[in-house]
Amino acid sequence: MTSKKRTAISLFTILVLTLFLLAACTSQQTTSLSENTKSMLQNSEQNNNILKEFFVEAFQFGYSPSELHVTEGDRVVIHLATRDVPHSLNFREFEINIPATAEKNGTGEFIANKKGRFTWNCRIPCGFGHSDMHGILVVE
């Protein structure tokens, strides 16, 4: 066997293994996502809650967007990502704290079961501006 052929064969083997691993990861993710979505949809149907989904990015020292609007009774799902160090999005009123690191986004959900303006803050000490980190959820 020539060394060119051998290189080609090992490259092919690596490619096949990579595809196999990718396929395994993808199918796992799809399964858990669809199960989550299914149970969420079932719950929404049962309670007539409308799903409101948000993607929020945290950074030193704030959130983008920093204001969210929903209607009373909505099922609120918030996905949190961070631009730099670990942060969280914490609602005292809804008893939920969503942490996010650079490696892992956070997700949290709750029912916006009361009207008002609710401030969220960060529960992970992240620097000198940590205590200024906040956003507002307006429930109308």
Ligand SMILES: [Cu+2]
């Ligand atoms: Cu913080």
